[in-house]
Amino acid sequence: xxxxxxxxxxxxxxxxxxxxxxxxxxxxxxxxxxxxxxxxxxxxxxxxxxxxxxxxxxxxxxxxxxxxxxxxxxxxxxxxxxxxxxxxxxxxxxxxxxxxxxxxxxxxxxxxxxxxxxxxxxxxxxxxxxxxxxxxxxxxxxxxxxxxxxxxxxxxxxxxxxxxxxxxxxxxxxxxxxxxxxxxxxxxxxxxxxxxxxxxxxxxxxxxxxxxxxxxxxxxxxxxxxxxxxxxxxxxxxxxxxxxxxxxxxxxxxxxxxxxxxxxxxxxxxxxxxxxxxxxxxxxxxxxxxxxxxxxxxxxxxxxxxxxxxxxxxxxxxxxxxxx
Amino acid sequence: xxxxxxxxxxxxxxxxxxxxxxxxxxxxxxxxxxxxxxxxxxxxxxxxxxxxxxxxxxxxxxxxxxxxxxxxxxxxxxxxxxxxxxxxxxxxxxxxxxxxxxxxxxxxxxxxxxxxxxxxxxxxxxxxxxxxxxxxxxxxxxxxxxxxxxxxxxxxxxxxxxxxxxxxxxxxxxxxxxxxxxxxxxxxxxxxxxxxxxxx
Amino acid sequence: xxxxxxxxxxxxxxxxxxxxxxxxxxxxxxxxxxxxxxxxxxxxxxxxxxxxxxxxxxxxxxxxxxxxxxxxxxxxxxxxxxxxxxxxxxxxxxxxxxxxxxxxxxxxxxxxxxxxxxxxxxxxxxxxxxxxxxxxxxxxxxxxxxxxxxxxxxxxxxxxxxxxxxxxxxxxxxxxxxxxxxxxxxxxxxxxxxxxxxxxxxxxxxx
Numbered sequence: 001x002x003x004x005x006x007x008x009x010x011x012x013x014x015x016x017x018x019x020x021x022x023x024x025x026x027x028x029x030x031x032x033x034x035x036x037x038x039x040x041x042x043x044x045x046x047x048x049x050x051x052x053x054x055x056x057x058x059x060x061x062x063x064x065x066x067x068x069x070x071x072x073x074x075x076x077x078x079x080x081x082x083x084x085x086x087x088x089x090x091x092x093x094x095x096x097x098x099x100x101x102x103x104x105x106x107x108x109x110x111x112x113x114x115x116x117x118x119x120x121x122x123x124x125x126x127x128x129x130x131x132x133x134x135x136x137x138x139x140x141x142x143x144x145x146x147x148x149x150x151x152x153x154x155x156x157x158x159x160x161x162x163x164x165x166x167x168x169x170x171x172x173x174x175x176x177x178x179x180x181x182x183x184x185x186x187x188x189x190x191x192x193x194x195x196x197x198x199x200x201x202x203x204x205x206x207x208x209x210x211x212x213x214x215x216x217x218x219x220x221x222x223x224x225x226x227x228x229x230x231x232x233x234x235x236x237x238x239x240x241x242x243x244x245x246x247x248x249x250x251x252x253x254x255x256x257x258x259x260x261x262x263x264x265x266x267x268x269x270x271x272x273x274x275x276x277x278x279x280x281x282x283x284x285x286x287x288x289x290x291x292x293x294x295x296x297x298x299x300x301x302x303x304x305x306x307x308x309x310x311x312x313x314x315x316x317x318x319x320x321x322x323x324x
Numbered sequence: 325x326x327x328x329x330x331x332x333x334x335x336x337x338x339x340x341x342x343x344x345x346x347x348x349x350x351x352x353x354x355x356x357x358x359x360x361x362x363x364x365x366x367x368x369x370x371x372x373x374x375x376x377x378x379x380x381x382x383x384x385x386x387x388x389x390x391x392x393x394x395x396x397x398x399x400x401x402x403x404x405x406x407x408x409x410x411x412x413x414x415x416x417x418x419x420x421x422x423x424x425x426x427x428x429x430x431x432x433x434x435x436x437x438x439x440x441x442x443x444x445x446x447x448x449x450x451x452x453x454x455x456x457x458x459x460x461x462x463x464x465x466x467x468x469x470x471x472x473x474x475x476x477x478x479x480x481x482x483x484x485x486x487x488x489x490x491x492x493x494x495x496x497x498x499x500x501x502x503x504x505x506x507x508x509x510x511x512x513x514x515x516x517x518x519x520x521x522x523x524x
Numbered sequence: 525x526x527x528x529x530x531x532x533x534x535x536x537x538x539x540x541x542x543x544x545x546x547x548x549x550x551x552x553x554x555x556x557x558x559x560x561x562x563x564x565x566x567x568x569x570x571x572x573x574x575x576x577x578x579x580x581x582x583x584x585x586x587x588x589x590x591x592x593x594x595x596x597x598x599x600x601x602x603x604x605x606x607x608x609x610x611x612x613x614x615x616x617x618x619x620x621x622x623x624x625x626x627x628x629x630x631x632x633x634x635x636x637x638x639x640x641x642x643x644x645x646x647x648x649x650x651x652x653x654x655x656x657x658x659x660x661x662x663x664x665x666x667x668x669x670x671x672x673x674x675x676x677x678x679x680x681x682x683x684x685x686x687x688x689x690x691x692x693x694x695x696x697x698x699x700x701x702x703x704x705x706x707x708x709x710x711x712x713x714x715x716x717x718x719x720x721x722x723x724x725x726x727x728x729x730x731x
Binding site (some may be wrong): 021024025028029073074075076103132133134135137140141144155156191194195196198199200210211214216223224225231232233278283287290291295299 | 425
């Protein structure tokens, strides 16, 4: 009997990897097909980015620069962040610039702008401007030149217009005005903003990074070199929630009509707030939060795998020790 | 069948072709991989021509008559000699021009990655966490100091560093799991949501 | 001379930039503008390296008829085809070029990396063993962080997100800072070696 049990553990150890793959696929497919509401808890690094961006609301002498430094491979984590930050800017009349230094990032940047613009009457050159793709070789020189004059550094936007002539640039000169840079990347590329823009010009820098990079960046959060950070799909889900709870908040007016009523960030409100996913009609506005449901199941699955694998390992080891 | 449906079908075909590698290497995967490499490189050429060559080389020379731009442009074209046996030395000129910015990197990276980090590691000990961070940072730095054998009291201190690093690697691993799963979630959301319309 | 002149350019320009960091005088600012114009004009030609390398590797495979050489033909056709589509119809949104990116390049790029989810799950089952006390600490920290990131963590215990956050902000931070200080010093030292002409590997082989 005992021997039979051991052989079961041994069999468990040698399980074909393709069965594991099947379990992984099911652990993600099922929660996506049968959605459930789960509460997203917002962390401080995400709150800090939200608060910083929101402090620019309605101002013509403040702007946010979004730098897209990634390709499609990390899109699942970074795209929802980009869309929700852009939505935040459009909703709260915050001037926003976009730029990328990789050819592969260019269509992703355009796609994020296109997705976020849906439902907003924002105009290129007035409410936002897409600086387009600039070659990687000039990343650092351009970043440094922006410290003096953004329009001179960038020269033309994605549509070939002279940036200096655009209305959006009227009160924006350099990092003193474009006082937050959010870089989205799946590598350490975003840290260049810390090395050059932060160290030389004191610009505020925040990162939207893939979860792989997130743990490494806590040192820059603690040192104050980073204003905030969105880490992986969880960070994206947090920002989606922040935008829904505060920036796009609506209230009934005296005639019983639902009207936009954006509110200031408050820890108490975010703690208590509960948003039903089915109430959000646009799937692009809740992608990360839907994904987090599947993420929950997948994390439990991985933990179960680690535990089962270790049980099999220890039982087999004990058996080997007994035999010898 | 709408154009969007056909487009999604093609995207789904390539997605599933890549996934088929999980079963075993097969012609679908090999085909998709070959197309991917070609398209990725091919994609960059017209984009760089339009967004980089035209504004930074063509327009200044032929429209604004800044003929001196020909010098850096000719220097840039020396990259083609990189693969030549006898003339590869010519490709060093465009490379060194890009490399020169390192002069600015020395003081600024020293400031950002060493000095600011050292200052942040030595905050006043006002709570237990700042003490723990200080102990951890110092013990890890000592661990990487290989000029002295890790024995006795010194060995015990460096051992503390190992424990800190294990916790750090564990945290990175936990985050890495999340990252990898997220990417798969993205693809399954595409297959179930965009292609089949099953995710609401 | 083939090595010395390029080295001299790096050293001279590098030192000018180092000085410019501390003394942003008008002369050095003008010099920096000049440098920017030059680097902009040089940069588009970098793509030639990628094209040449890819073409050489795959055309050699085709010439030598190595196993699976047919896929090299597919790669080269895709390279030429995508480039041609971009030049003929343009690179804007709504063109066949963008269609190719969105329906061919983008889904495959995203899927390639998503395969890692399967491999990491398989590794979790087959390789992550608590063989020692240190490995156990690593696994426990990983499990807490994993649970702390997802909504179920707080349902299990309100302490899980708290502990997860503490792990990230205290021991993880100390560990990463220790490593980052080493990396930072290494980076600075390498940059300095390049600046002083000691590190020359980027120049490639030959005379």
